[in-house]
Amino acid sequence: MSNLHALTVPKWGMSMEEGEISEWQVAVGDQLTVGDAVVDIETSKIVNTAESTCAGTLVRQVAQPGEVHKVAMLLGVVAEGDVSEAEIDAFVAAFAPDAAALNISLVADASEPEAPAAQPSYGESPAKQAAPAAAPAPQMPAQTKLQAQPQSALSQGPDDTDVKASTVARRIAKAHKINLNNITATGRHGRVSKQDIEKAAGIRVQAAPLVGQGAGQILASVSPLAGRSSVDDSRIAATPVARRMATKMNINLNDVTPTGRHNRVTKDDVEKAAIALTGMADYREEKLSSMRKTIAARLTESKQTVPHYRVSVDIEIDSLLQQRKYMNDTLGHAISVNDFIIKASASALHAVPDVNVQFTGESILKFDQADISVAVAIDGGLITPVIRNAGNKSLPEISAAAKDLATRAKNGQLTVDEFQGGTFSISNLGMYGVDQFDAIINLPQAAILAVSAGKKQPVVKGDSIVPATVMRVSLSSDHRAIDGSVAALFLKALKGFLENPASMLL
């Protein structure tokens, strides 16, 4: 069984009589809940979006863009449950606007006929005899909630002109058709107060955002920011897309020059204004991937909780480069400078084991094995696969492992145990030509080595200046576990190994 409900042209403003359909925001087949934006309608004063007054599936768009329809006329049909096209046709054919709906006023007026006490139920089509037990009456559009539903008991009574009441209370009573004789007075000097009426009638009258005609347009306030209106722009004509964009970018439509039809602000207009006003071009918002979230969380934690300090040293790698050239060209290996650095770091960790530690708060963990985490840039982030026991691996073994891990990392094929753990990290940005950088420690480790590019530079040897390939490395250490001298010793050892690779044979 299904139920059909009509979406009708709402009445915005006392003088609105009709509107031009501008753009549907939902398509046939879309699910709607009460309050969803359904269709943009343009009136002589504003462009606004009609909201759904019921829940269900939009099964027919009756009013088409460009058409002009009077208030309370049919816009579309919403169905709960399945319905046939024939049923929809019948519903549309039989539709008649509710006479009372046409007379709905926003502010209760003594001259207006009283609205019927029961909510009009659009949903019931004459053809339906066996309607389901509960045919929910659609909610009236938000604006008409302002209309007083006169509480019939409270509005009866003799002339209440002489009943003592505060000015505001009297005004509210009049607007809500409440007879003051029915209200218990507890105000000053025995008068009926605003609170007395509110309590009796179950209402609360508060200041509303400005709805007064003209109030929004005419407030030529001097804004503290030149060119930035602080004035209400809800009455400025704009395409719905332009309005959404302006809201998103925090642009006041009063600051935008309109070039659209009927002097509306268009999307283009907003974009032009945006650059001028905010200096910020349009942006796309990208949701955080879980990797990005992890990076953000872990590195923030590290930076905020670990007392980082950095020690750097310049390393001449000419000798190393020569050795590498021989290994690769002559012996057929494919060893990278980074492989050397991995090996040298592991050796340095064995030489200065006090860097191969972790701080737990209660104790310091000392590791005998050097498991080196190597930072690998991947799509959208980075990951640190671990080369286990690098100190006891040969250069070719390290090289192979590093390549394999890097490849699989880029393809997202690493297993968890391959990138968790590690006792020391290396981050190498040398391939980008970086001169110097410092890295952030990967907790729970206590140190990380930042490697920059090796560049030909003048160095002093004896009393001469000679060119050498110099690579700067920076060690960030956790001062809770590693003291300055220890870090310095490590770097001294590392420098030793990298400048004299043969010493790693010892």
Add this chain to the structure above:
Amino acid sequence: MPLNKEEFLKAYRSMRTIRDFEDKISAEFMKGNIPGFLHLYSGQEASGVGISELLSDEDYVISTHRGHGHCIAKGADVGGMMKEIMGKQGGICDGKGGSMHIADFDKGMLGANAIVGGGPPLIVGAALSAKTLGNGRVGVAFGGDGSSNQGTTFEAMNLAVVLQLPAIFFFENNGYGEGTHASYAVGAKSIAKRAEAFGMPSFEVDGTDLFAVIEVCEKALKHCRDGKGPVTIEATVPRFKGHFEGDPQKYRGDTEIERLMADEDCLVIARVAAKKKKLATDAELDQIDAEVAELMNQVTEAALAAPVPELSELYDNVYSSEY
């Protein structure tokens, strides 16, 4: 008209009541049972009683900060007064006024006033009422030598003369305006003579002599009640106590107070004079002394036992008609 026996005994009782009341208050103050400031009337009894005996309950008096004596002299209930001074329920002003604002409107006592010179303009108003309503009442503004110099006192005197009001400006010159002697602070040689310059008759009298005071006051009151305008009386009196209770009184001469209490005690002087005039015997006066002493004990006990005002009374009587 000289006092008869009954009138004298009444006056003596009134003087004795004042003396004992002030002594009791002083003792209770030392024990810590009385909050705030106290200014005791001891030594001045004859002057306050002298005029009050000639006034009816409908005549008005207004007093100074040293007002207990005037209040008792005008017939206020001492029990209510004791409670008021202790800040208790049942106090004559519901505990809202205290010593410096003690009053009894049923007896025409318009209140002690804590503002020096605050009283005279108000009494001029009371006299204005009396004259306008034609009820024959008079108003007596008690003041000290200190208040005689206040602008408000001068203004009040002038206005009373201009409007020819039945007001008596009664200055009890006890020689001290707080810790400054009147001979220093009052430029004129005599407060009474100075008042004459305002256009009214004045009288000077020895304030320790009850009979002399009464004689002078009768003349003054006749003048007023005859509609001839205001009068000033200056009575010279001793101040046995300090400006306030607790005043070390370093400004007074070494044996001054002892001498005053020995030589210028109006109760003693009255007793002597009364006996000479055959108005009373020692036995009768001792009887009165004993009765008053007993009354003081009762009144003090009752006041000590009385409860303090309810907290809700804080907001009572701010306004007289609906707020």
Add this chain to the structure above:
Amino acid sequence: MPVKTYREAINEALRQSMREDPTVIVLGEEVSGGAGCDGDRDAYGGVMGVTKGLFPEFGEARVIDTPITESAIIGAAAGAAQTGLRPVAELMFMDFFGVCFDQIYNQAAKFHYMFGGKSSCPMVIRCTTGAGWSAGAQHSQNLTNMVTMVPGLKVVCPTNAYDAKGLMIQAIKDNDCVIFVEDKILYDTSCEVPDEMYAIPFGEANFYREGTDVTVVGISNPMHKVLAVVDRLEKEGITCDVIDPRTTSPLDEEAILESVETTGRLVIVDEMTPRCGMAADISSIVAEKAFGSLRAPIRKVTAAHTPVPFAPNLEQAWMPKEVEIEAAIRDVLAYNGGV
């Protein structure tokens, strides 16, 4: 209905009250004028003419010219009030509070309380306020705040002739010391005033205009500037609740709070200094009791924090101005985009 000026309305209130109650007397400097002089008696009928004609009708027993002795005048009025009369004393200018303030705030205001309810003080002190006549620093102040803050006093400040008569009749009937503040600039303004006696209760505000956008409270003289501004703004579609408290003590807080609850915006206009004036006091009450309803900060439009200057252009600059009132209303409307 007959149209009367503010001055005539007060005169009528006094006259009718004095006819009805023989204990009502009037006293002050020049309330009649000519005392002891060779020329006319009732030469002034009050320097502003408010008490004209009372002396000829009621005589010197009830219309009393006094020497220039404010303490004695006010003090005598208080003492007379305690003892059976209902005096209406005139303090020629509110600025003269200083000369007699003890009698007002220490004596008259406190009798009923200090004496445990045993003595009341049914008197009225009429005084004038209002700058704009180049009367100088000591004859132009509005010191309504100085008496509003004293518990025991009541303070009345009518802004039109109708209210002036009704409030004066009420003030004379009232059993407490009432300070009746007459704005000298308003004496010649007029409106319909009934011939019969009527009393307006204290503590009930009057709404000059009703609207939904802003609550504007005006005290004494600037009220008419407020109305000029509000009526102009109404043509633009901005509508205001314009509230005249009529009495600052007691103050009809509820009227102001209820209005602020429906408009969310408040501007208060008075001709006092910005420190500790009525605008500051009402701001504090509303901020404390209706904070949740406010959609913009409360704005005060007051006189400048200086003595009143003499030169006319400076004096006008000193006073609260229509452009300031208008700007304040627009500002509270524009605050935060009008939300």
